[in-house]
Amino acid sequence: MNREKIIVIDFGGQYNQLVARRVRECNVYCEIYSYKTELDKIRQMKPKGIILTGGPDSCYREGAASCERALFELGIPVLGLCYGAQLMMHVLGGHVCKAPVREYGRIEVTVNSSSPLFANVEKKTICWMSHNDYIERAAPGFEVIAHTPDCPVAAVQWKEKKLYGIQFHPEVLHTVEGTRMLSNFVYEVCGCAGDWRMDAFVDNTIKTIRERVGGGRVLCALSGGVDSSVAAVMLSKAVGDQLTCVFVDHGLLRKNEGDEVEEVFGPNGPYDLNFVRVNAQERFYGKLKGIEEPEQKRKIIGEEFIRVFEEEAKKIGAVDFLVQGTIYPDVVESGLGGESAVIKSHHNVGGLPDYVDFKEIIEPLRDLFKDEVRKAGLELGIPQKLVYRQPFPGPGLGIRIVGEVTAEKVRMVQEADAIYREEIAKAGLDKSIGQYFAALTNMRSVGVMGDERTYDYAVALRAVSTVDFMTAEVSQIPWDVLGKVANRIVNEVRNVSRVLYDVTGKPPATIEFE
Numbered sequence: 435m436n437r438e439k440i441i442v443i444d445f446g447g448q449y450n451q452l453v454a455r456r457v458r459e460c461n462v463y464c465e466i467y468s469y470k471t472e473l474d475k476i477r478q479m480k481p482k483g484i485i486l487t488g489g490p491d492s493c494y495r496e497g498a499a500s501c502e503r504a505l506f507e508l509g510i511p512v513l514g515l516c517y518g519a520q521l522m523m524h525v526l527g528g529h530v531c532k533a534p535v536r537e538y539g540r541i542e543v544t545v546n547s548s549s550p551l552f553a554n555v556e557k558k559t560i561c562w563m564s565h566n567d568y569i570e571r572a573a574p575g576f577e578v579i580a581h582t583p584d585c586p587v588a589a590v591q592w593k594e595k596k597l598y599g600i601q602f603h604p605e606v607l608h609t610v611e612g613t614r615m616l617s618n619f620v621y622e623v624c625g626c627a628g629d630w631r632m633d634a635f636v637d638n639t640i641k642t643i644r645e646r647v648g649g650g651r652v653l654c655a656l657s658g659g660v661d662s663s664v665a666a667v668m669l670s671k672a673v674g675d676q677l678t679c680v681f682v683d684h685g686l687l688r689k690n691e692g693d694e695v696e697e698v699f700g701p702n703g704p705y706d707l708n709f710v711r712v713n714a715q716e717r718f719y720g721k722l723k724g725i726e727e728p729e730q731k732r733k734i735i736g737e738e739f740i741r742v743f744e745e746e747a748k749k750i751g752a753v754d755f756l757v758q759g760t761i762y763p764d765v766v767e768s769g770l771g772g773e774s775a776v777i778k779s780h781h782n783v784g785g786l787p788d789y790v791d792f793k794e795i796i797e798p799l800r801d802l803f804k805d806e807v808r809k810a811g812l813e814l815g816i817p818q819k820l821v822y823r824q825p826f827p828g829p830g831l832g833i834r835i836v837g838e839v840t841a842e843k844v845r846m847v848q849e850a851d852a853i854y855r856e857e858i859a860k861a862g863l864d865k866s867i868g869q870y871f872a873a874l875t876n877m878r879s880v881g882v883m884g885d886e887r888t889y890d891y892a893v894a895l896r897a898v899s900t901v902d903f904m905t906a907e908v909s910q911i912p913w914d915v916l917g918k919v920a921n922r923i924v925n926e927v928r929n930v931s932r933v934l935y936d937v938t939g940k941p942p943a944t945i946e947f948e
């Protein structure tokens with residue numbers, strides 16, 4: 435599709451997806467590419483502007499991530515951020531070296547608001563700095579347009595050539611006027627029109643899918659999660675009952691979740707699709723019997739999922755298209771887009787194509803970030819409750835039960851989790867905490883109930899806030915809410931006698947327990 439586009443060139447910094455998301459929030463489509471991308475390819479994409487990201491390297495180090503001088507001579511506006519700004523200066527003849535004072539955190543920056551980049555930005559504005567190196571001298575032709583007491587060159591411009599560099603991170607929310615700066619770049623400098631809108635995206639995608647599918651048959655694995663639900667509804671709007679959705683209930687879902695999915699997508703729900711629910715609980719529990727090692731559990735659940743799906747697909751017979759709920763961060767993290775390292779390989783529907791008889795894959799959400807998938811979901815009229823559903827891992831409660839999974843343990847964690855969610859919602863905290871859930875530890879401990887000694891399990895409560903799921907901070911849930919949850923869990927959930935609150939961030943812990 436020929437849409438107006440900004441491209442982000444990734445030098446491996448931790449906020450790179452955030453840069454693209456912020457640009458898209460300004461209604462301008464944006465994609466991420468590795469710094470190794472050929473200049474010719476960049477030229478062919480005809481971007482309206484280019485943003486160079488931050489990165490962990492020192493641009494003057496031999497073999498550091500770099501770019502060609504010609505990138506700045508394409509006539510396309512360029513904005514360098516942090517490492518990107520340093521690199522721009524280094525390549526164009528300025529001087530970058532180790533900073534005498536390392537800046538980290540919120541810093542007041544004085545900007546020249548007559549620069550188009552800082553139009554309508556306060557003269558003194560708080561920005562997020564994080565750098566060891568600094569620009570000691572700007573490259574010839576450039577003018578300094580911002581500084582701090584310790585950073586004489588906090589931003590530069592060569593206005594006629596539309597080249598800009600800033601030492602701080604406008605993409606991070608701590609930079610109070612960061613979004614305005616990015617918006618200034620895409621509108622004032624690059625002259626974008628702002629044609630990236632979810633309603634238009636949804637309409638266009640439905641139309642394109644309808645043309646592509648024609649009279650063909652389509653198969654979709656539905657998990658009840660946001661991505662597969664939005665993909666399924668989009669397909670259903672495009673091709674109606676040519677679509678069959680297979681929902682595998684692996685017995686590791688949250689309490690009542692299987693029935694909730696069936697209510698929305700099943701025969702009595704609002705959509706005109708063929709819905710197949712497979713109750714495979716016993717099969718999964720059987721395969722997981724005696725298995726304690728987390729990676730092995732993940733593998734078993736993933737493989738069994740594929741097997742069940744394959745069996746159902748065989749019953750349906752040959753289909754023309756298989757739907758996958760791939761979203762843009764999957765594309766970037768699988769190494770097809772940017773440079774960021776893969777932290778953990780997640781169970782999604784990645785393995786399916788080898789096993790199912792189909793001709794082509796449809797990935798309707800491949801270009802979208804998670805928040806955009808949600809917006810698309812709302813455009814499609816999917817219930818809020820489903821659209822704002824918390825992230826839930828493919829292996830489900832299997833990785834929230836430490837050690838061996840049994841039906842009895844699934845019951846405990848489901849009930850504890852349902853109580854936790856109910857109380858969080860009652861306290862009005864459900865919108866403000868990123869992700870929260872109960873897990874079952876593998877620890878049994880001695881307790882007392884009435885006059886009897888007990889020897890029962892401990893449930894762990896987790897609540898984190900996260901921007902990108904790569905890092906997470908513990909959320910501070912008020913003690914009275916925690917107290918109430920703990921009280922209810924030990925009273926209402928059989929065989930649980932202790933409740934713990936996890937106060938570990940990520941890193942070093944991951945969000946899930948396994």
Ligand code: XMP
Pocket residue numbers: 778779780781782825826827828829869903940943944945946947
């Ligand atoms: P971790 O535990 O890696 O989790 O810190 C980061 C985010 O990813 C979710 N998660 C998964 N999602 N399949 C998924 O689709 C998985 O295998 C998986 N493992 C973790 C987790 O819930 C959190 O939001």
